[in-house]
Amino acid sequence: MSHWNQHARQWRKIGPPLRPQAEDLDFLTHSIVNQPRFTQKPPDILLLGVTPEITGLPWPPGSRLLAVDQSEAMIREVWSPHPTILSNAVRGKWCQLPTDNHSFDLIVGDGCMTLMDAEQGMLRFISELRRVLRPGGHLALRLFVRPDVPESPGQVFTELEQNRIGNFHIFKWRLLMALHGTLQEGVTVSQAPDCWRQFVADDDRISICTGWEKTTIVTLEAYRNSTARYYFPTLGEARAILSRYLIEERICTPSYELGDRCPTVIYRCP
Ligand SMILES: C[S@@+](CC[C@H](N)C(=O)[O-])C[C@H]1O[C@@H](n2cnc3c(N)ncnc32)[C@H](O)[C@@H]1O
Incomplete structure (x- = not known):
């Protein structure tokens, strides 16, 4: 699709x-x-x-x-x-x-x-x-x-663990911007689910800790087979x-x- x-x-x-x-x-x-x-x-x-x-x-x-x-x-x-x-x-x-x-x-x-x-x-x-x-x-x-001074993916996941990110979409945008290269490079959206897997072992625990529904969290998976690239x-x-x-x-x-x-x-x- x-x-x-x-x-x-x-x-x-x-x-x-x-x-x-x-x-x-x-x-x-x-x-x-x-x-x-x-x-x-x-x-x-x-x-x-x-x-x-x-x-x-x-x-x-x-x-x-x-x-x-x-x-x-x-x-x-x-x-x-x-x-x-x-x-x-x-x-x-x-x-x-x-x-x-x-x-x-x-x-x-x-x-x-x-x-x-x-x-x-x-x-x-x-x-x-x-x-x-x-x-x-x-x-x-x-x-x-994207900010002039980039965040690292690790910083974004640390704030996720501390439940300091207001909703899943804010998290997703921050993660994509943290994975972004130069304006020429952009970010391939399929990088996001891979990065999630590197940092998160248990989706249920994140869902309970943040209050975000699992059905929302799994929308990140939709990016896995996408070739789309975003440019921020x-x-x-x-x-x-x-x-x-x-x-x-x-x-x-x-x-x-x-x-x-x-x-x-x-x-x-x-
Ligand atoms: C307006 S943008 C963003 C809207 C909203 N902020 C979001 O995140 O969905 C999304 C729309 O752009 C359309 N779109 C993306 N690239 C396009 C292009 N080059 N020409 C025409 N439509 C495009 C997509 O089909 C989609 O309906």
Whole structure:
């Protein structure tokens, strides 16, 4: 089963910070949704993926939203149209969008840069987004960034043993970032279950000690046969890539656990 088919099946088990939280959605609402200019001319919005929390934002009446995702399974299982504005989901790749130049006032995405193929892939991605953005339009992306000073896998497992990690998904992200090489190298997700086995002899004991359900812990196993690779830039690396094509306007670092590694950035098209 492909990585994203698996992802679609496990969607409901995916928790914070992998999905946007109320604080992230409030920031988007205040900084891009509620723009006075949209009362005159409702925006054309491109959603990268089918993230339901973003589809469901209080978009101004008359807005039109197009969601683009490469995975038929994600569209079938996770896409849900907006209740009041015109919205549609189509299959497509973010680096070759099935849309004309300058067709959107807003582009929004959650964690998308992590899925691009290293720095070159990220540059292609941002250049394609700029192609379809109208001048003065905005790009809002929640990023997953690795810290400037990396943690070691051992540090992450020590904190796991001490029950100091808020949930399994935070643990998983910290582990993948600890296993990450340079931006060119990224991290293969199949490294995570192998590393787990090196450090954890008894899943039941971890489940009891942390209170995390075993059905959640075993989702790490889904990565074992995956060839997917994630790329977590540092914030500096991400900014350097974004600034090649767009102008930085705002950044929001949320207060939830690991929020310092999940900033939302807003860039404007010149
Ligand atoms: C928006 S991202 C991340 C959303 C959320 N934060 C999460 O962790 O699931 C997930 C989606 O990206 C889609 N996707 C990944 N790479 C893509 C690409 N190059 N072009 C289009 N869709 C892509 C996947 O099919 C999946 O539905």
